[in-house]
Amino acid sequence: MKPKTKYIPLLLGLAVALGIVIGGKLNFTDTSDRLFTTNSKKDKLNRLIDYIDYEYVDDVNTDSIVDVTVNGILDNLDPHSTYIPKSDLERVTNNMKGDFVGIGVNFYTYNDTVTVIRPLAGGPSEKAGIKGGDRIIMADGDSIFGKDWSNDDIIHKLQGEKGSRVALTVKRKGIAKLLKFNVKRDVIPIKSVDASYMLTKDLGYIKINRFAESTYKEFKRALNALQAQGATKLALDLRDNPGGFLAIAEQIADEFLENGKLILFTKNKSGKVENSYATKRGDFEEGEVYIMINESSASASEIVAGALQDNDKGTIVGRRSYGKGLVQREMALGDGSAIRLTVSRYYTPTGRSIQRPYDKGNSEAYYKDYFKRLSSGELDHPESVIYADSLKYTTPKGKVVYGGGGIIPDVFVPLNTSMQNETLNYINRLGYIGNFVFGELDKDRSIYEGITPEEFIQSFYISDDIILKFQEYLNFKEDTNLTFVAYHDQIKRMIKAALAEQLFGSDVAAKIFNEDDEMIEEVIMLSQGKTLFDYEKETVKAE
Structure with missing residues (x-):
């Protein structure tokens, strides 16, 4: 029986659609039994997870198995392709976005209680009247103190939608009655410019801790x-x-x-090259610039340093940088997690790749490169840096630069070993100094009322008594005789900087912490037409 004429267009349409579907699946190297199958490698993983989910004898959290599988796959690629679990993605995204919505306070969980270090200047909490030292004990009627409350729990309770309000109950030292505040949440910046101030009458200083979405605006201001x-x-x-x-x-x-100068170019798997050029909008094209780098300056830091070095702009000061020349793109995995997958390599204007080798993949040796540099003497002596002649490049003005593993500075400054002591690093890493300083400050904040930042920098002195108190604090915390006898001056500076941070903010803390910083001293000398080495020679002659 023939189909009715009116159905013929419909049948033809279905046939064409089916042909498109089959054609999309078709691979002329495949056998006929694979024509209607999905990708066999994907199928294999999906089936394995399903078998474990439905057939395995014990209950298993297959989500954790998937996480392990994804990490295992990425471990076989390069060291910088990474997996971000769902539980971490919001925090990582906020950090790189450069802001979040909250109440605008820095806080410690001090003796199991949310204790305000200082409210953000101009932020919601400062506007509401919250002060440093206040204990926030309730939010919207819920108690938020005690060992059951982690920092993440507290942050989630205090954050919310922009414009929403949170009712806070606060205990303030010296006031018997609990205080009530109704705080309107707002966008809170996560600073990526740690500090900016004048080093000399014509030399400015800017410290950038990462390259987030908000960094350029912060830098520009x-x-x-x-x-x-x-x-x-x-x-x-x-x-x-x-x-x-x-x-x-x-x-x-x-x-x-200057306008038209090449900043960098990238090359992907297919060989496609994308160039990035400078525009007319630069406001510091005529100024002198000194880029300070070290062995932990990576990726975007190296892009800036490499772009300026290869264009004969400014001076790179410090030690060889990390050596990361790979570009990642974040890709969602559909369940709230994501991967950052390496999609291209970047090259400096002269054509250098500064990615250091990762022949063994995501190996432990790759991440322990710092210790290799330390043991080889590279961090103390520039002549210990190994140059590969095959990776030699020349800038437009004839300066020789090298690829193959980081940006090599124009002016070398050795590692300051007095600030790299393991004990000092351990004390700093565990936050002991900040906690100790907060406890001392909290005893009587009125001592610091009326003191200006400049007066604090110039006149405030950390006494030996404070050092003894800190030693006692460490002994109590560690239940051991952790000592820093040979590093009293460094500890005094760290304590003073921590106190400045809690009283005045990061700019003042940076000024204190940067006192006697050898790399900054070198930059100051260079800006005056000489080096620190020349200055030291002149000092010896004068004596």
Whole structure:
């Protein structure tokens, strides 16, 4: 029986659609039994998870198995392709976004209680009247103190939608009655510019801790403020900066480079090249710039340093950088988790790849490169850096630069071993100094009322009695005789900087912490037309 004429177009349409589906599946190297199957490698993983889910004798959390599987796959790629579990993605995203919605306080969980270090200047909590030292004991009627409350729990309770309100109950020292505050949540910036101030009458200083979405705007505000104070030279501190967004690094490099100068180029799997050029908008193209780097300056930090070095702009000061020349793109996995997958390599304007070798994949040796540099003497002596002639490049003005593993500075500054003591690092890493300082400050905050930041920097002195108290505090915390006898001066500076941070903020803390910083001293000398080595020779002659 023939189909009715009116159905013929419909049948033809279905046939064409089916042909498209089959054609999409078709691979002319496949046998006929694979024509209607999905990708066999994907099928294999899906079936394995399903078998475990439905058939395995014991109950198993297959989510954790999937996480292990994803990490195992990425471990066989490169060291910088990473998996971000669902539980971490919000925190990681907020950190790189550069802001979140909250109440605007820095706090410690001090004796199991949320204790305000200082409210953010101009933020919701400061506007509501909350002060440093206040204990927040309730939020929206719920108690938020005690060992059952983790920092993550507290943060989730205090954060919320922009414009929403949270009712806080606060205990303030010296006031018997509990205080009530109704705080309107707002966007709170996560600072990526740690500090900006003038080093000399014409040399400004900016410290960037990462390249987040908000970093360029922060940097631009800081640069404009320094130029208004007379800065015609800039020390850009990228030490210990692990990187971040490629586009932000390009924007910052653009501030120093003339229109049309190549900032970098990337190359992907198929060989497609994308160039990034400077524009006309740079506001510091005529100024002198000094980029400070060390062995922990990576990725976007190296893009900025490499772009300036290869364009013969400014001076790179410090030690060889980390050596990360791979570009990642974040890709969602559909369940709230994501991967950051390496999708291309980037090259500096002369054509250098500064990615160090990872022949053994995601190996332990790759991450222990710092100790290799330390044992080889590279961090103390520039002649210990190994140069590969096959990776030699030349800048437009004839300067020789090298690829193959980080940016090699124009001016070398050795590691300051007095600040790399294991005991000091251990004390700092566990937050002992900040906690101790908070406890001392909390005894009587009125001592510091009326003191200006400059008065604090110039006149405030950390006594030997404070050092003894800190030693007793450490002994109590560690239940051992942890000592720092040979490093009293360093501990005094760290305590003073921590106190400044809690009283005045990061700019004042940075000024104190940077006193006697050898790399900054080198930059100051260079900006004055000589090096620290020349200065030391002149001092010896004068004596």
